[in-house]
Amino acid sequence: MKLLPHAGGVRASVAAALAVLAIYAGLIVSLLWFFDTGILRETLFSERTLFSVRLSLMAATLATLLALFLAIPAAYALSRYRFWGKEAADTVLEFPIIVSPAALGAIILIFFNNPLGEWIQENVIYFVFGFAGIVLAQFVTVLGIAVRMLKAAFDAVPLELETVARTLGASPRYSFFTVTLPLARNGLIAAFILAWAKALGEFGATLMVAGSMAMRTETLPIAIYMRLSNADIERTVALIVVLVSIGLTALFTARHILGGGRRA
Amino acid sequence: MLEIEGLAAQAGGFRLQGITLQIGEGECHAVLGPSGSGKSTLLNAVLGTLPVSSGTLRLAGEDLTRLPVERRRLGYVPQHLGLFPHLMVLDNLIYSARARRVPAADYQPLLDRLVEITGIGALLSRRIATLSGGERQRVALVRALVANPRLVLLDEPFTALNESLRRELWWLVKDLQRERGLTVMLVTHDLTEAYVLADHITVLIEGRQEQTGDKREVFNRPASLAVARFLGLKNLFPATVVGTAEGRIEAHCPELGLNVGLVGTATVGEAIMIGLRPESVALRDAAHLPRPGECLLRGTVRLVDLGSEVSIHLHPETGGPVVEAVASWRVVERFGLHDGQAGVSMALPKERMFWVRTQ
Structure with missing residues (x-):
């Protein structure tokens, strides 16, 4: 029999939940100490900031789309099939989480210094210190999370539905696009939004691969780093407000879509 | 229509082997068995979601073993x-037509007829989540049939329903089978469902095909002790083969004190079990004298109320094994039986007895 928790226990538990909110909200509110609307307006509409916003949005969107392009079939295979190397592939999805982004970026940078990496840079596409490098760093960082989230979404679609679709004459591809993917829609949207938000805030790997060059590889997090390095706290705060606003909007959109899906 | 010969299939650590059965056109064949018997493995092999290790699987003469599910x-x-x-609902029903790119003119008459028979016309624009259990069953049936399948596979589709709805849907399936001439393979662990719907039955136990035959044959003459136990037969008595002649055996059952001639072949001295379905055991008046061809037992009865009928357990005066009979309340009242009554007579007709090997 499950006993009702002691009232003291309930209070402590609720207090812990509110403490979590207080920590993050407090950190955000503390920015107000250095908040200056004049500097915010000037920073927001400066060419350099608009470049950073554009670069961040483009790189994060491209990196996320590329990650999903690979993650959808990979997650489906991990969810549905048994194959050699499945366990290793499943475990490696956590790699970007356990390895620090800086180390991940360093690994990518080192790769482009070996003969294969050099050949790719010379003959296919040049990554280091450029837009492609930013996209690659963000792609590698978010790929594991995208696969993990999509696998969970595909796992939630009963295999029986695909079998029924096949007996009704659907090819595996038709069944995937008309049954599996529509039913995994919420997971797909959540994976896109969360991977995109993570890519947008990505700093360590991007810094390693693309460097910190103003008006060239200056994504929003890199811009924050550069302003802070120059002790320009008011402009740093302005950029943080931009980044936090975009990130929180993405998170609340994901929650709204997923909540709406559950109610349906 | 469906011919399975020597089929073997492996699902994880479970192996199904040596399955041989035929389902004729327009026939309903039930595959019965307890959980873990291999029913689902056989169904998946026929469906095509599980590869066949060996044996043949043919539908209307076409080899299915390498044919994809669709x-x-x-x-x-x-x-x-x-x-x-x-x-x-409507999109569910015409899913197969869309998948196969069948023009509406080709499937509409059949769809209309099936919708009419099953009475789901008012549900077509509804969402699946808004349907009741019975409505969902009807939609699922129509969706499977509108594709005009050569064989219909029903995998325990009525288990989640209440008794009255289940019976209603059994009749619907029977009506559809009769009208459309459907060939059906029904996988179930429900004996009543199998008996009502099927013409023939295959019993699987632990991945082996224990018995296949006409449903009456399987229910009245189980081929093995495992089948008899699965069918819930309780009147099983140890006996010994004392004589054999031209496809018949003579068995002696010391517990019942009877000798009985039965169809089959065995060796003299072999230990067997003699069985009799409770429905075949008959109540007799106290003054009834034993007739040739029946074994008469007297004893004390315990009555178990089964709702519409009564299970009567006879504890013989001679101390033999308990014999179970099933009768309607009307019969019980006619004999004036009450729980714990002594001196009750029951007749065990020898021609209804069957035998099974103990191994």
Whole structure:
């Protein structure tokens, strides 16, 4: 029999939940100490900031789309099939989480210094210190999370539905696009939004691969780093407000879509 | 229609082997067995979701073993029905037509007729989530049939329903089978469902095909002790073969004190079990004298109320094994029986007895 928790226990538990909110909200509110609307307006509409916003949005969107392009079939295979190397592939999805982004970026940078990496840079596409490098760093960082989230979404679609679709004459591809993917829609949207938000805030790997060059590889997090390095706290705060606003909007959109899906 | 010969299939650590059965056109064949008997493995092999290790699987003469699921032209209603929750009822029903790019003119008459028979016309624009259990069953059945399948596979589709709805749907399936001439393979662990719907029955136990035959034959003359136990037969008595002649055996059952001639072949001295279904045991008046061809027992009865009928357990005066009979309340009242009554007579007709090997 499950006993009702002691009232003291309930209070402590609720207090812990509110403490979590207080920590993050407090950190955000503390920015107000250095908040200056004049500097915010000037920073927001400066060419350099608009470049950073554009670069961040483009790189994060491209990196996320590329990650999903690979993650959808990979997650489906991990969810549905048994194959050699499945366990290793499943475990490696956590790699970007356990390895620090800086180390991940360093690994990518080192790769482009070996003969294969050099050949790719010379003959296919040049990554280091450029837009492609930013996209690659963000792609590698978010790929594991995208696969993990999509696998969970595909796992939630009963295999029986695909079998029924096949007996009704659907090819595996038709069944995937008309049954599996529509039913995994919420997971797909959540994976896109969360991977995109993570890519947008990505700093360590991007810094390693693309460097910190103003008006060239200056994504929003890199811009924050550069302003802070120059002790320009008011402009740093302005950029943080931009980044936090975009990130929180993405998170609340994901929650709204997923909540709406559950109610349906 | 469906011919399975020497089929073996492996699902994880479970192996199904040596399955041989035929399902004729327009026939309903039930595959019965307890859980873990291999029913689902056999169904998946026929469906095409599990590869066949050996043996042949032919449908209307066509080899199915290497044919992908979507080209087998099967109708499938799984236990949880597999209705697509993101589609409306009508979209579910015409899914196969869309997948196969069949023009509406080709499927509409059949769809209209099936919708009419099953009475789901008012549900077509509804969402699946808004349907009741019985409505979902009907939609799943129509969806499987509108594709005009060569064989319909029903995988315990009525287990989640209440008794009255189950019976209603059994009759619907029987009506559809009669009208459409459907060939059906029904996988179930429900004996009543199998008996009502099927013409023939295959009993699987632990991956082996224990018995296949006409349903009456299987229910009245189980081929093994495992089948008899699965069918819930309780009147099983140890006996010994004392004589054999031209496809018949003579068995002696010391517990009942009887000798009985039965069809079959065995060796003299072999230990067997003699069985009799409770429905075959008859109540007799106290003054009744034993007739040739029956074994008469007297004893004390315990009555177990089964609702519409009564299970009567006779504890013989001679101390032999308990014999179980089933009778309607009307019969019980006619004999004036009450629980714990002594001196009750029961007749065990020898011609209804069957035998099974103990191994």
